[in-house]
Amino acid sequence: MSLSLINERPLIWAHRGGRSLAPENTLAAVRKGKEAGADGWELDVQITRDGEIILLHDLNLLRSTNASVHPVFVDNPPAFPWRFTLAEIKQLSADIFPRRFCPPKYERKPWRAMPENLAEDLRIPTLATALELSRDLGMWVNVEIKDLSKAVPQSLAGNIVEKVFEVIRTQKMDDQVIVSSFNHDYVRECKQIAPHILTGALTEHNFEDDPVEVVRKAKADAWHPGYRCLTEDKVEAVRDAGFAINPYTVNEVEDMKRLTAWGVTGLVTDYPQNA
Template identity: 30%
Template sequence: MTFIFAHRGSAGTHPENTMEAFIAAEKDGADGIELDVQLTVDGEVVVIHDLTVDRTTNGSGYVNELTFSELSKLKANYHSLHYFKKSCRIPSLREVFEWLEGNNLLCNIELKNAVNPYKGMEEMVIALVREFCLEKRVIISSFNHNSLVLCREIEPAIVTAPLYNEVLYKPWDYAMSLGASGIHPKLKSISDQEIQDAIACGVAVRPYTVNKEKDMKKLFAINCSAIITDYPGRAYRLREQYQ
């Protein structure tokens, strides 16, 4: 079965990377959620995509220069295309993990450390994974592939997957050289044949961001390992036709 990961939660219908988006993803039938993490100036692992809060909140400034208390006061749906009377917050990773205790969803954590290295992020994230006993439900991905190697050194049981957005030669071989068991390519950077070759070599393929129905149908038809989508509800309904 092709698993469905909700990109930043159900980001196509709810404010991205908020608890509201994650809760909606579960209701929509997603098998897992995908989220992004960074560190605050006071060392809290927080769930937000951009280096700054400007695009998604009513605040401004860099995430790593703000405290968690300051971030918590911002409206995370301020610029959202989706109308919400309720104010949404930037959650901590701990808060998401506490919610995961009440369901069986998988969680793909993207470390946003390709530009800001965030020293100690790997240890902090894995410590939280261990605290909540989520080793078998978490996938760690990043565009910083050195970081993924470090994650495996810290916790060999952790599942890792490099993110990439350009064409790679035999990406499954590259993934295995990192100790990774999956790859997260931009959809346009991998062919159907390469997806099947990777899976045949034991490397899971979870392309992003799959929002068009024709792409979902194609990937379901070839039994791609998973898709990462802003519209988990749409994907769930289409998957019923194939699996």
């Protein structure tokens, strides 16, 4: 797969694997995203107590897993992933749909301890497993490193960027990933570790600073803004400066059409099936 695709049309990035199609940040989601025609997917990574890199968006396990009723986690609050080992986290079910995405025929399961035979596709995966599957599917991966600088002890979070790159190298995915973060210190560290790997500087929807300067300061290759306050002038300025631009989370078809006309290089969406 080549980034030359961005010269023909925006790349479609399935947000958290395509979380309108399957539980977010699971292997089930990326399979569904691929079936829906996504070129790649966006995932979020954090660290466990024993230093393993896992997929998880929130800074705790409560919303997207059954941690609120699982005895290992109920008896040992709070349910922060960095307080538990990978083996403990693997006991959880990630088979949870957000209510706004819950398909009409999807049976919302009671939040209980995970059955022994739950498919691996519906557990919290490691980054290594996610990248291995992505390579097999021929998909790009946008690896977002969550900002753990204030939420996690430095003894764990201090080397998360290095650990993420160790996984990327081991899985031989250097040429199929973009590493991004809201923590631009992480983005700069990425370029120090592996200058050849693409990076993206994430910013919020209400971002008002000069995006070109922000991307340059972060030493990034792309700008990943919230789309709501995006303007055609900003898109043009970023593209003219030689950077890619992949706005998130673009779920309405009309917004997809408008941003495509403005020249964005990618669209991050919960609905790859509609892009």
